[in-house]
Amino acid sequence: MEQTGEVLVLFFLGTMGACVGSFLNVVAWRLPRECMSIVRPRSRCTQCSTWISWWDNLPIISWLILRGRCRKCRTRISCRYFFVELATAVWFAGSTKLLFGDAPLLHSSASQSVVWLHYGVVALIFCVLLVLALIDWDYRILPDQLTIGGMIVGPLLAFAAPDVQHGRMLLHLAGDGAWALRTDAALNGLLGMILGAGVLWLVGVIGTRIWKRDAMGFGDVKMIGAMGAVLGLWVFLALVVASVTGALAGLVRLAIRKDHQIPFGPFLGLGMLVVVVAGPQVLDLWLGLARV
DSSP states (O other): OHHHHHHHHHHHHHHHHHHHHHHHHHHHHHSSSSSSSSSSSSHHHTOOOOOOOOOGGGGGGGHTTTBBTTTTOOOBOHHHHHHHHHHHHHHHHHHHHHHTTSOTTTSSSSHHHHHHHHHHHHHHHHHHHHHHHHHHHHHSOOOOHHHHHHHHHHHHHHHHOGGGTTTTTSSSOOSHHHHHHHHHHHHHHHHHHHHHHHHHHHHHHHHHHSSOOSSSOOOHHHHHHHHHHGGGGGHHHHHHHHHHHHHHHHHHHHHHSOOOOOOSHHHHHHHHHHOOOOOOOOOHHHHHHHHH
């Protein structure tokens, strides 16, 4: 009976994730267009301007039924809409395994409530990073609404879910106890925001002087500031992951298209997710490689 209940919980989370993914597609499309609201009007075909009925706007399912085309004008609908909804659904359901481990999802206890709060914070982080990655890939911009907003809200998220910093913090000022841990996480978030943004800004200044062109967009600086506001000093490990994966992607793109120019935002987002999920393991791996 308990197993059936957990399956239903996972189904609910996956369904909710697909709906959230549908909204993220809207945000990624409309937010860079400052003349548009992200909540109204309702969705319509960008080619023929036909309003999309609710039965043609069901996450994942409608795209498959319509075979990726507008019902009226048959214009192709990008498969990205489908994959964003699918990825968000998979994350919402699958991240429970990463965060809960083998603990039952339906067990009622104070410790379980803490894990669910952590789950909610991580889900929010995933959604914001996904929107930033999509917008940066399309337009090479990182909207202030999300980056500066993240710098403001980040320490509060660290306070709500201190486990995103994996219990390893530079500042321990608040003493012992759960509330002290939360306060320390928020303080470390403020430190990570200042140092993370400052270091990346300095790298950009030095790179610009060396290569005589802009080496780092200020949007990237604000984004890593927002990441540091949540992660504390773990932001530097996220920067390492982002730099390595970004460099590899740049080499692949250079080999295929003879062009290595790719936005850095998606890789910063990937680095943050890796650190949130497996920061200590990645750090141990990195330190082990450094000793070789």
